[in-house]
């Protein structure tokens with residue numbers, strides 16, 4: 336299928352652009368920064384917070400689906416977080432409705448449920464429980480997706496990604512790691528699953544110590560093959576491991592992240 340990949344210059348974007356193309360998809364990149372040097376793919380340099388600029392992309396080219404990775408992958412004040420995650424999602428969905436594009440896959444985050452205490456396996460039916468304004472942005476973006484699925488019949492899959500890394504680096508990562516190859520498997524499945532409607536899956540590898548339920552992803556065809564446990568022997572325990580393991584969001588759920596929602600002058 337022909338996929339518009341937003342945030343294509345980012346750490347996930349660069350890998351999935353290649354991975355999706357290798358799997359037979361036609362990929363078109365979009366980012367607010369120009370295409371990374373050395374790449375030579377169709378590209379739009381556009382800020383996704385600008386609805387006119389986003390609409391112009393869809394006026395120019397037809398797509399079968401959108402993979403939305405553009406966004407700031409860290410904590411921010413509330414307006415910046417809403418702009419980065421919710422406004423961008425809404426701008427893309429509006430353009431999709433206007434142009435009859437039916438499939439939307441979003442890089443949501445484990446931080447949408449990060450304040451959930453670490454006890455049992457976390458399913459997709461747990462209540463939204465963000466640990467930060469970043470997590471609030473992800474929850475709200477998922478809510479916009481749900482609205483557009485119900486209102487317009489968009490198939491909208493939210494992938495709540497854990498820790499996307501080449502390899503796990505901390506004890507927490509042994510639970511939260513998403514390998515590069517599994518990330519490509521995940522977005523491919525989310526783009527091609529038949530008629531998912533609004534759906535949520537957890538974007539982690541098949542980690543022995545995983546603490547999110549992988550079955551909703553499997554139901555959509557995401558079968559992770561990597562396991563962080565393979566690296567366990569090379570990871571030294573750290574002083575923050577116990578605190579990091581108290582909530583599923585790790586240190587994002589700690590008091591160190593507390594800040595006012597709004598910056599004042």
Ligand SMILES: NC(=O)c1ccc[n+]([C@@H]2O[C@H](COP(=O)([O-])OP(=O)(O)OC[C@H]3O[C@@H](n4cnc5c(N)ncnc54)[C@H](O)[C@@H]3O)[C@@H](O)[C@H]2O)c1
Nearest residue numbers: 342344345346347367382383405406408442444496498499
């Ligand atoms: N990396 C992870 O472990 C992880 C975990 C959970 C969720 N996510 C989510 O995955 C997505 C991608 O993360 P990443 O690690 O590749 O981040 P990244 O910072 O490496 O890449 C994000 C890209 O998006 C672009 N971008 C940001 N705002 C934009 C806008 N308004 N319009 C157009 N382009 C914009 C940036 O220029 C950048 O190239 C983010 O939404 C992030 O919240 C990442």
